[in-house]
Amino acid sequence: MKNLFLIAATFLFFKLGVACDVKILNDNADNSFNTWLGNQSKFSMSFKVGKCALDEALGDLTYSERKVIANLIAKSYKDSEKKQRDIETYNY
Numbered sequence: 001m002k003n004l005f006l007i008a009a010t011f012l013f014f015k016l017g018v019a020c021d022v023k024i025l026n027d028n029a030d031n032s033f034n035t036w037l038g039n040q041s042k043f044s045m046s047f048k049v050g051k052c053a054l055d056e057a058l059g060d061l062t063y064s065e066r067k068v069i070a071n072l073i074a075k076s077y078k079d080s081e082k083k084q085r086d087i088e089t090y091n092y
Contacts, residue, residue, distance in 0.1 A: 037044035058066045 034044075037047055054066075054070065058069060061069070
């Protein structure tokens, strides 16, 4: 029973991962992002994987709600960067 569960979980995980990769490749085939990011760089692969993860996590939301969440995530990174710069410039 334990082995059956592991096989089913592995198959499901593999299926979701492959489906996401194929979807991104198809969506970005003629996308202007491909020209800008390139196809094989570490940055472009990270972008594709990150976008895929966000699309899967936010799949039930409307486009405008997804956009708001993406902007909030971007602002949180800016906030973290500002806090890091403030810490580095403290005079002890």
